[in-house]
Amino acid sequence: xxxxxxxxxxxxxxxxxxxxxxxxxxxxxxxxxxxxxxxxxxxxxxxxxxxxxxxxxxxxxxxxxxxxxxxxxxxxxxxxxxxxxxxxxxxxxxxxxxxxxxxxxxxxxxxxxxxxxxxxxxxxxxxxxxxxxxxxxxxxxxxxxxxxxxxxxxxxxxxxxxxxxxxxxxxxxxxxxxxxxxxxxxxxxxxxxxxxxxxxxxxxxxxxxxxxxxxxxxxxxxxxxxxxxxxxxxxxxxxxxxxxxxxxxxxxxxxxxxxxxxxxxxxxxxxxxxxxxxxxxxxxxxxxxxxxxxxxxxxxxxxxxxxxxxxxxxxxxxxxxxxxxxxxxxxxxxxxxxxxxxxxxxx
Ligand code: AMP
Ligand code: MG
Numbered sequence: 001x002x003x004x005x006x007x008x009x010x011x012x013x014x015x016x017x018x019x020x021x022x023x024x025x026x027x028x029x030x031x032x033x034x035x036x037x038x039x040x041x042x043x044x045x046x047x048x049x050x051x052x053x054x055x056x057x058x059x060x061x062x063x064x065x066x067x068x069x070x071x072x073x074x075x076x077x078x079x080x081x082x083x084x085x086x087x088x089x090x091x092x093x094x095x096x097x098x099x100x101x102x103x104x105x106x107x108x109x110x111x112x113x114x115x116x117x118x119x120x121x122x123x124x125x126x127x128x129x130x131x132x133x134x135x136x137x138x139x140x141x142x143x144x145x146x147x148x149x150x151x152x153x154x155x156x157x158x159x160x161x162x163x164x165x166x167x168x169x170x171x172x173x174x175x176x177x178x179x180x181x182x183x184x185x186x187x188x189x190x191x192x193x194x195x196x197x198x199x200x201x202x203x204x205x206x207x208x209x210x211x212x213x214x215x216x217x218x219x220x221x222x223x224x225x226x227x228x229x230x231x232x233x234x235x236x237x238x239x240x241x242x243x244x245x246x247x248x249x250x251x252x253x254x255x256x257x258x259x260x261x262x263x264x265x266x267x268x269x270x271x272x273x274x275x276x277x278x279x280x281x282x283x284x285x286x287x288x289x290x291x292x293x294x295x296x297x298x299x300x301x302x303x304x305x306x307x308x309x310x311x312x313x314x315x316x317x318x319x320x321x322x323x324x325x326x327x328x329x330x331x332x333x334x335x336x337x338x339x340x341x342x343x344x345x346x347x
Contacts, residue, residue, distance in 0.1 A: 041201025058191035178287025243275030
């Protein structure tokens with residue numbers, strides 16, 4: 001089985017593998033970076049500041065916060081909030097405020113996307129092996145049986161208490177990293193950091209602009225290979241991509257099965273979309289929408305954008321066409337090898 005992580009390359013940064021200062025930029029402002037493993041993925045936080053002490057304290061605090069959230073939201077750690085809720089046996093389970101906040105957001109987005117984002121898919125994901133990495137194609141009757149345990153509208157969240165019906169289980173995987181990115185950004189801002197780039201397993205959270213005031217240049221991963229599809233120039237935004245090319249397996253039938261499931265069928269999404277990139281202020285919104293709009297498919301995703309228009313998106317289809325909202329169209333430059341792709345503006 002091949003596993004590929006979300007990979008949005010950060011073209012503008014050198015890799016700093018530990019908590020070290022690198023380049024001197026603009027007088028006394030320097031770059032400080034910290035890489036670590038959390039939430040099942042690699043993260044690199046890079047900040048620009050004129051005080052090494054402040055920058056390193058901020059980086060340490062942000063990483064600590066990510067570790068805290070991981071402990072609360074892990075589906076496998078027996079001490080986590082999510083584990084407790086998933087094994088609550090139909091009884092109310094008290095959770096920390098962070099967990100209640102995450103679930104309340106996930107349920108709100110599930111409702112807004114008409115269930116395309118479905119935080120209770122864990123039993124179905126497990127049947128496909130996406131929670132254990134030992135993948136298999138489940139029998140159709142098992143999928144339809146498990147689908148009966150799925151339904152965000154049956155999750156009861158009252159203040160800090162969560163109740164699931166017996167057999168139901170949560171998987172916060174589609175929103176947790178985005179939510180955590182917002183938390184990390186908030187900590188950096190509390191330390192007075194106004195220029196930083198957070199790479200949370202490919203989810204990017206750009207705090208402010210580059211130290212010289214110019215936009216960050218982010219490589220958007222090509223769903224068709226290892227390389228970069230194009231470069232997006234942005235400031236003060238989160239950028240999150242979802243696609244079935246990131247984690248998938250080839251079944252015994254030779255078919256490629258990806259890790260994003262259509263909750264209406266219980267099968268991996270197969271709707272002609274190759275990837276969905278969302279750009280907005282909040283990481284959690286980007287994370288929720290990248291998954292949900294990938295499930296919806298091109299036509300519905302465009303319809304959804306037209307209703308909201310408070311985010312930008314870039315859809316890549318398997319037939320190698322691009323649909324991009326007017327807000328970022330001129331900020332996105334295709335790499336030479338993809339210059340022939342047809343680009344449609346969404347407006
Ligand atoms: P993302 O990488 O943010 O698109 O999230 C994908 C992850 O969320 C998967 O690896 C699953 O753990 C979970 N997931 C899969 N399909 C869905 C869905 N339709 N709604 C919510 N979570 C999902
Ligand atoms: Mg997501």
